[in-house]
Amino acid sequence: GAGVSQSPSNKVTEKGKDVELRCDPISGHTALYWYRQRLGQGLEFLIYFQGNSAPDKSGLPSDRFSAERTGESVSTLTIQRTQQEDSAVYLCASSPGQGFGYTFGSGTRLTVV
Template sequence: GAGVSQSPSNKVTEKGKDVELRCDPISGHTALYWYRQSLGQGLEFLIYFQGNSAPDKSGLPSDRFSAERTGGSVSTLTIQRTQQEDSAVYLCASSHGTLRGYTFGSGTRLTVV
């Protein structure tokens, strides 16, 4: 597509429920990244995929967080047993190779109540 697409744009979930966030990167972009941004804060790195290589999961805050990227394209970020501190905007970005500028999606605003 023309840009990075994320869905849903907003998600309200009850504490303890699992959620799945989807990212559809720009076609041909080999690198895909997940970040989260809490209200008024900077961007926190979560996970990075590059081509068919094993993902870099060094930023995932706990084992409740996982992500996969199928066929080198669409990615899903899963948060199990959500907690209130998981509330944030989850941003996906893609780039054409590494060390290039990112194109961000519009994000998914997650609210855990």
């Protein structure tokens, strides 16, 4: 596609439920990143994929968070047993590889009630 696509754009979930957030990167982009943006704050790194491997997952805040990427394309970020502090915008970005700028999607706004 022309840009990075994320779905859903908005998600409201009850505390304790699991959620899956999807990212479709730009075709051919080998690098894919997930960031979290809390209200009024900067972007917090979560995980980086090169191809289908995740050489850096140092930003995942707890074992409730996991992510996978398949076919060097779509990535899914899963949050298990959601908590209210998980409420944020989750942003996905892709790039042609290391050393290039990112293209971000519009994000998924997650609200845990």
